[in-house]
Amino acid sequence: MKSQSIALSSIMVLSTAAFADESNVNLPAKDNQDPLFIKKCEEFRQAKADKDIDTLMSFVPKHFKDSEDEKNALLHT
Numbered sequence: 492m493k494s495q496s497i498a499l500s501s502i503m504v505l506s507t508a509a510f511a512d513e514s515n516v517n518l519p520a521k522d523n524q525d526p527l528f529i530k531k532c533e534e535f536r537q538a539k540a541d542k543d544i545d546t547l548m549s550f551v552p553k554h555f556k557d558s559e560d561e562k563n564a565l566l567h568t
Contacts, residue, residue, distance in 0.1 A: 515550040 515535075520528035531550075538546035548556060 516552050 515531060518527055518531055520531075522528070534546065535550055537543075
């Protein structure tokens with residue numbers, strides 16, 4: 492039973508990470524005053540200040556993620 496609980500927890504964490512990865516791309520905000528857009532901007536700015544590359548990369552479309560140039564650009568803009 493304990494191993495099933497651990498396995499389920501692992502799956503939930505992985506699926507949450509995958510969902511979080513895509514939630515910052517193509518936001519369903521109506522405009523730049525939408526509360527969701529403002530919240531995501533604040534998250535992006537905080538991640539940039541903290542140099543949190545994982546969070547910053549969650550704002551990058553999947554087809555750019557393998558680019559080292561994209562990672563460097565996020566940290567130096």
